[in-house]
Amino acid sequence: MKVITIRELFETKKKDLALSLVTEPETLNKKLSSQFINRPGLALAGYLDVFFSDCLQVFGEVEVRYLQTLPEELMLERMRRIFQMDIPCIIITKGLTFPPSIEYLANDLNIPILSSRLSTAQLIQLLNRYLLDVFALEKTIHATLVEVFSLGILLTGKSGIGKSECALDLIHRGHSLVGDDLITIRLIDDKLIGKSSRDLGSFMEIRGVGFVNVERMFGIERVRKQKEIDLQIELMPWQENIDYERIGLANNYAEHLGIKLPIIYLPVSPGKNVSVIVEVAAMNMILKVVGYDAAEDFNRLLHEQIRKQTLQKPVVT
Template sequence: MYEKGLKVTDFVSFFGLEVLNRGSDYETALLTITDVNRPGLQFHDFYDYFDPRRLQVIGKAEVTYLKSLTEEQRRKCFDDLFLYDIPALVISRGLDCFPECLESAVEHEKTILRTEETTVDFTSHAIEYLNRALAPCVTRHGVLLDIYGEGVMITGDSGVGKSETAIELIMRGHRLVADDAVELRRISNQLIGTAPEVIRHYIELRGIGVIDVRQLFGMRTVKTESQLDLIVHLEPWDQTKFYDRLGIEDHFTEIMDVKVPIVTIPVRPGRNLASIVEVAALNNRHRRYGYNAAQELARRVDQRADAGSRRQDD
């Protein structure tokens, strides 16, 4: 998880970029902006609203323009750009690096990278990757599973039966995403959950210990990440508490300003929690597509009551 930014070295490793020059901050520079910049306007000496924190990318259009300039003009373009504290300059399409660019980068100790991808492909891939890597992230205690295509996070106090319910769901063909610690990232207006790398695919069962779900049940039972669509909160049955029996109203909780549906399931001996969680996942999908069984039942009851009232009036 990246709290303050993504290291340029990690970005280079992920995209397999060629390093033409290592700047003085190559090992420490961070990418903190989810956007990139093509410095065409800057080469025309227009630096208003220029954000030096963005990754700089030049492609065929910029190179073609720079070729029309003299060596002195090109050197000035790069000198002016490298006066700013940019994280790196990326040359796309595998294009040759101008000698003036390399000389200026060496003098100003700036990083120059190169990719074989086209400018459009590289910028779109880079923005997508940065949006994920730099997304706001929180960790929640629970078990995240993919159930019928719904991302369901089971929460509750320690020992309430989260992991046991998860194992039963896994044996029914559903997939584990994360156990114990669920990392949630907000991407656009969605929450994407995954497991910390060190505990990925592992689940703890009291009395048995830690098991590797992927090794024990196969690759089909695990998933790297899932959107969070529903939270199922398990709690011990409380005789003094009123539990919703109709479910007409939807209940939500907010995580990083994103509203997530939540249902509370009381736990007591004899209840098949795995089946209840499966039904909750299917019911949540139906509601998201506009069908609410409780509201439909209420509508039918109201229609029957209205019809009976009319017959009495007649």
């Protein structure tokens, strides 16, 4: 389970969320392990039987105004009960403030309080986007990720099979590199998003040449920070005894983080232009998306031809 500190959230999103720290800096060491957000209206009314204490607690104008209607002793009692649930953080919206007694109580119980100038709806929308990204399921695999005709193509296969060389040829042909060698795949909104696992720039290792910088060599338009993965192409050595797909009617899938991804098993042999085949696979997938399947079309025409030949064949009596 991934965990971040409130300090990380504060320092990363301070500007975007218009945040300021209300409590002492030491409270920022509090940890957050949930991607969800809670508005504690019922908790303020005294109902804590169902309370999501591991979530960020957002206090909008409704919550703050309600606290102001309570006698100070009751207000402190309600807030103390919430603080004692070991909540990770409170964020107040619209630049509103708590009474000094609540701030003192939060410092005493080590509960960070942040204030945002954004409206409640704006803050929750931006926070949801940030937390979804931070806590997304992810895994890292040995692969190369390129963008070909706006599709994210994940090239996989054994080390030395030619993934980087294929990607380099695709870049030379006008396509883009997302990452080489190690790719982190993240599950965001039921989509697989890939990016380079190493924050070392757009470098590629080409055997016999060494490292090349794609951005410096081909231009910044040939690199991408991240890309949704649409298709996986597994490069594999050609073997005579394997029955490779020849028509394209069969649909094969690989599974990553619980999501099925279309996969093509592509045999590699000397003299084969793999990058052109990758381009064709990408264009073929685009045609399938818009409703045309070449394999099904070929199969239909073949059956029609067989049927016509059968009808034209003379009957022997």
